[in-house]
Amino acid sequence: MTEDIIQNTEEELTEDENGQLYEHLRIVVDKGQVPLRIDKFMTEKLQHTSRNRIQRAADSGFVHVNEKPVKSNYKVRPLDVITLMLDRPQYDSSIEPEDIPLDIVYEDSELMIINKPAGMVVHPGCGNYHGTLVNAVAWHLKDVPDYDPNDPEVGLVHRIDKDTSGLLVVAKTPLAKTKLGVQFFNKTTHRSYNALVWGNFQEDEGRIEGNIGRDPKDRLRMAVFPPDSGIGKTAVTHYRVLERFGYVTLVECILETGRTHQIRAHMKHIGHPLFSDERYGGNEILRGERCGSYQQFIRNCFKICPRQALHAKTLGFVHPKTGKQMDFTSALPDDMEQLLEKWRRRQSNDEEM
Structure with a gap:
């Protein structure tokens, strides 16, 4: 419709x-x-x-x-x-159950917490009408009589990008979706991401504020506009340095708002695109040395993690029925863990020289 x-x-x-x-x-x-x-x-x-x-x-x-x-x-x-x-042709958007494995972190009668792998589309869209997270959820809940995957009053409460891994919450009842949606709207949820970004930071933590809207030069990207510009939607990201590798930095990002591509656009805006993020230019060698060995090292890193190095690590909210605080954490996926270990070994070798 x-x-x-x-x-x-x-x-x-x-x-x-x-x-x-x-x-x-x-x-x-x-x-x-x-x-x-x-x-x-x-x-x-x-x-x-x-x-x-x-x-x-x-x-x-x-x-x-x-x-x-x-x-x-x-x-x-x-x-x-x-x-x-x-930006997609007309298509029957009815969601059909599909037998796709899910990494379910938590589940009760009201909601599910899912750890989404990188590469899985969250919701059917242009070119991705099957094999999505909501198709998998529909299969998992196919025997629950009150759950209709095509009912907008239940289902996904928020989303993350196809090539971002990490935690998502799915509401199984209308009451759960309403109450969780209010928490997201009022910014009382807690969400943190781990991201490997290009460049070193002078400071250990910071705050990025800038409206997020479509990039007028590339409509598949989002761009950052001044807060008082009237363009796009208000967006605020807080970041904290977790680990420094010289030419790249592991940071924790905490969202006040949840806009499309918010972390990816904000980090590019301040000169620190996400490592291996093709859409925002992070799949080029943006920092480092000109020698062939370093160039090959980066190319090997891109092979290990051929997507933006971004993981939705924590998710916290008040349970919509019990009123209790719920907090979840997911480990970094293998590709990001291997990527970080490769940078750690390189840094260790440099320090020994």
Whole structure:
């Protein structure tokens, strides 16, 4: 349904490498239409879709008038042609159960905590309509009569990128999803990530604040804009140095907000792209030596961890039913652990010379 499609555009970017947009909805404005903000106009036309969702879709460049993207304050005029253009073709988005193994850290009648491996898409999208985390969850809960994977009132409470590993919470009941969603909205949850980034930090900890919005030069990336720019969504990331390797640094990132690609975009913004992050330029040799042995060392590192070195390590929240604090931690996956060990050995060898 259209309202579900609009909802999905807020959560994560899809992988249409050509940056192509596909028409999902077309409205021709009546001849007698009085001037009206497009977000209000579309809210009246589309049932079960909030004005806030439409505003965010417009701000992301998905709402077009007469073949050009418009902002949510655009006023519709008679005979305007309004289209909803998304970065994936129309597709039956019904979620079917698929027998895919899950690493379930915790489960009770209200929720599940899952440790997602890198490479697994969280939700069906362009080019990834099967084999996703929600397909696996649907299979795991197929014998639970009250769980409908196509019901937006249950399921994923938040998301992480395809090539990011780590912890996610899934709500099994509407009450759990509502109460957990409120905690995420009010920023009372605790989430920390471990990331290996390019470069060394002068300070041991810091704070990054900058709005996150689509990069106007590359719509598959997010960019950082000034907090008072009115562009994008407010985003704050706190970081702390865990381990220094000279040319790269292991940091802990704690999120105040949860925006698409937030850590990846924020770290690039301050000059420290995530190691091996192709989308944000971290898969190039950005720091270090010109000698052939160092160049080969980095290439070997990229082979060990051929994705952004980012892991959602901890997740904490208040249980939606019992009211108790729940805190979970997951170990670094093998690729990141091997990557760090390789840097540790190199640093140890350098210190012995």
